[in-house]
Amino acid sequence: MLGGGKEFNSILAIFQPQFAGMNRAIFLDRDGTLIAEKNYLCRPEDVRIFPATPIGLKRLGDAGFKLFIVSNQSGVGRGYFTLADVENVNQHLCRELARGGVRFERIYIAPEKPDEPSHGRKPSPQFLFDARGEFGLNLADSFMIGDKLSDLECGWNAGVKKSILVRTGYGAELEREAPEQISRAVVVDDLQGAADWILGSLSSLNE
Ligand SMILES: [Mg+2]
Secondary structure, three states, X not given: XXXXXXXXXXXXXXXXXXXXXXXXXXXXXXXXXXEOOOOOOOOHHHOOXXXXXXXXXXXXXXXXXXXXXXXXOHHHHOOOOOHHXXXXXXXXXXXXXXXXXXXXXXXXEXXXXXXXXXXXXXXXXXXXXXHHHHHOOOHHHOEEEEOOHHHHHHHHHHOOOXXXXXXXXXXXXXXXXXXXXXXXXXXXXXXXXXXXXXXXXXXXXXX
């Protein structure tokens, strides 16, 4: 057996340049992006996964992207629910998506209220920097996907290749109301559209 997957990937990257892309990642907002937006969602039974989510993520994972969730959960800081509630919801989401062969490397949560000091509350890029440090990622080959301006800004602040806005959640409203603020973003319908765009951009680069 080979030891760590990371070492194996590094060896592949040295000898076979096409595997160099295995240090790339997709950073995903949770509410409104992977699952239906619901104000202060805190119960696993209220999780509604978009049909496009497992399919889109599986395709991205199969293409060698490491998957991360980066989620602001100010409901914790506001006292509406606990971090344990957030973890229950996340575990449920991970279990459901695992059935479709989707695996997340890490889930980053910012539990603070908007006006509190925070380690990584979006639009801060800090969790993406943390992931780069821990997983040896190349952020310039990575993508951020979300339904709010703070998601897009988080990606831009981190220097990702592209921030992608989905029209689920608050995305369609943002596209309609603030087109100039999102002009640097790619806009797609959902996670399947995001996978189409990302994988298409890779193949056009390789031509
Ligand atoms: Mg969202």
